[in-house]
Amino acid sequence: MTSTIPRTAVLLPGTGSDEVFVRAVFARPLAALDIELVTPAPPPGNALAEGYLAELGRLAAARGPLLAGGISFGAHLAAEWAVREPGRCRGLLAALPAWNGAPDAAPASLAATLSADLVAEHGVEAALAKSAEGSPPWLIAELGRAWRRHGDGLAASLRTAASRPAPSLAALGVLPCPAGIATCVDDPIHPTKVAREWAAALPRAAVVETTLTALGEDRESLGRATVLAWLRAARV
Incomplete structure (x- = not known):
């Protein structure tokens, strides 16, 4: 397990959020595994999604296969990229996925x-x-x-975030890398049902539950839950 841990993680923020929050959530949990965290700033306006996908590709080309992920919409984009580029993604960290496929009335x-x-x-x-x-x-x-x-x-x-489809469950079903998924059970905006649907579709996945109450008191609680889920999935 230790030799297969990627050296670089690229984490993306959720809708309307920023890299400052992502770093507060994930920096220390990833540092404990000696994984360097890269948190790109949000591309402006309509360029949000395609800009992030391009940045993931650029960083993978420069640094080698990545541990990719994010929070909410950032997790959607990381999963979308991983499905497109499975050979360049060593793992997925998906905190608070919000829907799969078309957003519809999510x-x-x-x-x-x-x-x-x-x-x-x-x-x-x-x-x-x-x-x-x-x-x-x-x-x-x-x-x-x-x-x-x-x-x-x-x-x-x-x-842009509200209208973009997330990967379908069928698309997630062919993603070979281990995926760690975290859900806040008291969060109606990011239903735990969605997290469990992602985990059931992915070939190698685990879910760890936490709460928004814990997140309010300790930003790293969400990062720890996501990283722990990934470690569990990687042992499968």
Whole structure:
């Protein structure tokens, strides 16, 4: 097992998030395995998805096969890339997958579309104020930083994420690398049912459960859960 651990992991953020959050979640859990973490900044606006896929390809060409993954939409893109490039992906870290196949009426897709509408109509600051209603302080702080960093491209990037299909279960079914999946059982936007559907479809996968409550208190809780799931899957 030790000799097969990839030396580089490339992790992507979720919809409207940024590389700062990804690093807070995954840096230390991966460092414990002596894996270097690379967290690309979000490409602007409509370039979000294709820009990230291109960056995964560039990094794989430069560094060799990768441990790829991300959070929510970032996990979707990493899985999409892994399905396209199975020979260049040594493992998948999928935290909080939100749907498979077409987004349809997935809660995360609907939430991203609503946020895009708010931003387009009222601007980032008013949309943040509206999104803060009923949200925990840690999430408000994360959104405030990340949404402001996205700037004028925020609405377009939210729409890009909301409308892009994730890999189908059939596509996931031919991915040979081990996959670690983490789910927050108290998260209605990223249903645990989806995480378990991904795990059932993937040939080598494990799921570890955590909670949004734990994530609010300790960002690394989500990273530890995802990495632990990957380690379990890699032993199969």
